[in-house]
Amino acid sequence: MTLSLDAPVIDGSTLDGADRPAPAAGPSLAERAAADGVRFLLATFTTLTGKPCAKLVPVTAADAFEADGVGFAGYAAGAMGQQPRDPDIVAVPDVRSYTPIPSVRPGLAIVHCDPHVEGRPYAYAPRVILRSMIDRARREGLELVAGAEIEYFLVHRASDGSLVPADARDDAARPCYDARGLTRMLDHLTTVSDVMAGLGWSPYASDHEDGNGQFKKNFLHADVLTTADRVVTLRYVIQVLAEQRGMTATFMPKPFSDRTGSGMHLHLSLWREGEALFPGTGDDPHGLGLSPTAYSFVAGLLEHAPALHALIAPTVNSYKRTGATTTASGATWAPRQASYGGNDRTHMVRVPDAHRVELRAGDGSANSYLAAAAALGAGLDGVQRGLDPGAPGTAAPHSLPRTLLDAVAALEASPVLRGVLDSVDPGAGVSDYYAELKREEFYDWHGAVSPWEIDRYLTAV
Template sequence: MTAVAAGPEATDVPKDPAAADRPTLRELAERDSVDYILATFVDMTGRACSKLVPVSAAEELEAGGMGFSGFAAGNIGQGPQDPDLLVLPDPDSWMPLHFLQEGLAMVQCDPHVEGRPWPYAPRVILRNTLARLAARDMTAMVGAELEYFILRRTEDGGIATGDDEDTSPNPCYDARGVTRMFDHLTTVAAAMNELGWDNYANDHEDSAGQFEQNFKYADALTTADRVIAARYIISMIAHREGYVASFMPKPFTERAGSGLHMHLSLWDGGTPLFPDAEDDRGLGLSETAYGFIGGLLEHGPALQVFLAPTVNSYKRANATTTVSGATYAPQMSTYGGNDRTQSIRVPEGNRVELRTGDGAGNPYLMMASALEAGLDGIDRSLDPGDPAEPGGNSAGAKRLPMTLLHAVDALRADETILGCLSGDREIGEYYASLKETEFFTWHNRVSDWEVETYLTQI
């Protein structure tokens, strides 16, 4: 794939008039006894990139940003010849991390190039989508369900469940499994609460070694920042305990994989736009909500390249069975009520749950693309039809992609979603090329299965 030497014209991120009243990074650091700041941004894959900045340089970080070689940092639309990314911190994302390391804090940053927000940066992409919503007097609220595995390395270099006694084929909600991992789960939960995230549940999920830890919904940007921070925090706590925390969608063939389900709603100020008690379809939704769902369904195949962005994602999404008896990964673009076989579930009339995302998803791109799809549905008054029957059966429903390559093809065939990242088709093409290359890199490697199946077949 050819690196992008120069991107499209960046979209200016709107300035917040309240910013002048916020404390500076130094003031936040002094308040929270912080000595070092992780100035953090993510590339297209969602990988957190940081520099450790001493508080003595906080003013420089805030005034001019911290410089990174974008090409070295990862997939973010730059080549080795391009100017530095200067990442500017967002004080609203300030997170003291004393529970990991005394005197440490993290702040999420927006990459800029030559004085303008860099349109390939995922956090900038989400900001641009939220600005489009704001122009219509809409805000987006998002809740994220974070699933992951706690594993350990084996002597032969493989992986195994972190808890040796976690062997049941049906361990979901198992009280003993949660209790055996009490120290890890409560350490993470306490960290979330110390940061003000309102952790409200921690449970054993469907697979041996798999857990979910929930925190309260918030505005889309805040929730995306928290997903990035949560992955980092959970990984570091697990590392300290001698475990490996994995958000890989499907690390085990026979077990269900890890999703990243998103609960989405739109608001006008303090007024929710999705509920309607008079809904004759029985789900308690407004016409705005049905248009939003219509957009998600219409663009469902193309969205998958952002919601399920790895080769491994489609081992989860298209698994035929698991030892527990269910995959919890919908294969059709359908919607329904409180039914987990649908790609869009409506647990209550105040929100919709998009269930096709997985643990590898970049939350900024997941939210931006889903919100753009929903907004297109509202603009076009797309009617999703009647809710699907249980099991995801619906006449005319679109099949979701079978592989990452199918997802890339679906993105390229959908002009609306291809052009939704910072409003420019070129960025969608860049992302599609990244994912196409990823697929063929995997496809060109000979696997153990191929050797076992074909070596002496003829």
């Protein structure tokens, strides 16, 4: 199998022209809103750092929004590769992503958008990057299906500025799955689940995770773009509903040094024309029931693990999670090496069954579009080259990054992962921009004096 690296396309529209994606079949935005009693639309996109940006569009302007999009000053939005002098980013709605959320605010819906600049899909836009990678796979007849596990903490800020669990009674040494802690947060958890169920996402579990104040949401898998959109929507819903109850919901990877961090695990599978490609049908040299395609996909994730981390674990704080040696509960649940195995949560890639693989290295700070695009790019490279991951439990010869700076260096040395970021327009310099953005983030952190330094060095000499 050969994966073409020709000029990327999005829904049949080449990126070297001014064409926009063909409009979705079915009702217009205005018609959908009228049917649901929606009065306002959140026209939403994310920056490269995952910040959700939006304008509030009244339904009376829905037809103009659908036809022309809505403009943003890109530099003001944040990490979008723009300067104040640059032309507007125009958020073009994907009508298929229309999502009413009346339980959050009556009369409100979210619509995810593809940013354009001067009539062309914008190379720095994470959703556009994922769509480019999806179309790269489609040209080979492949489709990525994904599920996501969303972990987060519910916290308050104490008077001294420190974080404490929002539930003051959530103080057990091993709180995971605790029925009482779950019940005390029942109002928040059930409201979030009701929102997801009403949207047809088929939520199937909420649980108290391993850290005090930590919870998780599971919902049914879908095509990878839909799942990435749902992650953005769900984070927004969780945070707004938490604020309404006087709490802060944080997806920060490691808000507490002595407790488990929050991951964003991705469950991945490849399909062709409705047929699952991961279950094995013949000889299986590694005994996990996977096909050669699935093993090669896993091998791609493992081979590109260091560079992949720059996109799935993209903050300074991420490496407090992956580098943790212990927590109050006795386990970190974060991978420490690039390995894979069966139903074993210590591996970076877990194989719970023959239908999917679970990438466990991503965390709550990851931009869902970039994380999915990076995983797809790494896995497809493994398929293209027919890589073999070796025996289950065997660690790759390279180490995982210990800091964000290490991950950035690995990204800059990886043509495959740089190619993901540059997939919309190889000449736009997105990978260089992203690497510099993250390098400066590391140096900003490095330049701040921490309590650890005061404790360690104040009277050291």
